[in-house]
Amino acid sequence: MKLKGKVAIVTGASSDRGSAIAELLASEGTSVTINYLKRKKNAESVLKRIKKSGGKVMVWQADVTLKESVNKMVKKTVKEFGCVDILVNNAHGTISRKSFEGTKWNEYEENLNGTIKGAHNCCQAVIGEMIRKKWGRIVNIMDNIVNEPVKGYGSYITGQSALIGFTRSLAVDLGNFGITVNLINTGFTLSKKTPHAPPHVQKAIAEQTPLKRLALPVDIAKAVLFYASDWSDFVTGNCLVVDGGKVMR
Numbered sequence: 001m002k003l004k005g006k007v008a009i010v011t012g013a014s015s016d017r018g019s020a021i022a023e024l025l026a027s028e029g030t031s032v033t034i035n036y037l038k039r040k041k042n043a044e045s046v047l048k049r050i051k052k053s054g055g056k057v058m059v060w061q062a063d064v065t066l067k068e069s070v071n072k073m074v075k076k077t078v079k080e081f082g083c084v085d086i087l088v089n090n091a092h093g094t095i096s097r098k099s100f101e102g103t104k105w106n107e108y109e110e111n112l113n114g115t116i117k118g119a120h121n122c123c124q125a126v127i128g129e130m131i132r133k134k135w136g137r138i139v140n141i142m143d144n145i146v147n148e149p150v151k152g153y154g155s156y157i158t159g160q161s162a163l164i165g166f167t168r169s170l171a172v173d174l175g176n177f178g179i180t181v182n183l184i185n186t187g188f189t190l191s192k193k194t195p196h197a198p199p200h201v202q203k204a205i206a207e208q209t210p211l212k213r214l215a216l217p218v219d220i221a222k223a224v225l226f227y228a229s230d231w232s233d234f235v236t237g238n239c240l241v242v243d244g245g246k247v248m249r
């Protein structure tokens with residue numbers, strides 16, 4: 001087991017993508033905190049699956065945009081599992097399609113809050129534990145819509161873009177503590193929810209993708225495993241694009 005004895009928090013793990021990340025980490029021996037905001041049932045079924053396969057796991061409701069809420073989650077994780085080694089910032093702000101003229105500033109703020117403030121709160125809350133152990137892995141997840149902007153998603157794209165600077169600057173700030181901070185840039189991912197595009201658009205995206213399919217949640221989870229493990233010991237401030245080759249730059 002690649003990550004035996006490690007402890008991870010995965011935000012937004014009630015989603016298909018987040019749950020795939022939590023399950024793959026657990027299958028490699030990591031104790032996992034499954035964070036959710038509203039979909040308790042989803043989070044609990046992830047917990048059941050992990051427990052069934054012998055993993056150590058807990059579920060915790062926390063709003064990543066609220067510092068106190070995040071602090072409580074981290075405190076509870078440390079109490080339950082002893083520390084936090086790995087943080088996966090997978091929760092994100094709202095996705096809605098609107099013209100620029102119709103988008104108010106508060107909608108940009110909502111996205112910056114959901115993505116950057118959320119990641120900031122979580123990183124702030126865990127770094128004490130990581131510094132204490134002189135070891136830590138922070139993995140942020142973003143959307144390749146930043147590389148190929150789609151009309152009408154300005155507030156979401158702005159929040160997502162900010163993750164690039166956030167990741168790089170944090171990598172510089174935390175490197176001397178043995179903490180790596182990396183980014184996974186992903187494409188449209190097939191999931192039960194996949195609400196963002198009708199079937200003909202999904203088909204078109206698959207056709208435009210060199211590997212001729214959409215991403216599966218487990219594709220992203222495998223990349224998280226790379227950044228969370230010692231396979232990436234000397235990699236920080238990096239961005240791995242996991243989108244079947246759709247965006248190449």
Ligand SMILES: NC(=O)c1ccc[n+]([C@@H]2O[C@H](COP(=O)([O-])OP(=O)(O)OC[C@H]3O[C@@H](n4cnc5c(N)ncnc54)[C@H](OP(=O)(O)O)[C@@H]3O)[C@@H](O)[C@H]2O)c1
Binds near residue numbers: 118186
């Ligand atoms: N799906 C795609 O096609 C796609 C493509 C490229 C990149 N991405 C990126 O992948 C990541 C996950 O996307 P997804 O599509 O899997 O998302 P999703 O299905 O919409 O789920 C979002 C997750 O974030 C959680 N969440 C939202 N706001 C939160 C908050 N304030 N505090 C705590 N948790 C919160 C949700 O919790 P609840 O459900 O419990 O409320 C849910 O688990 C994001 O970073 C996104 O930008 C997604």
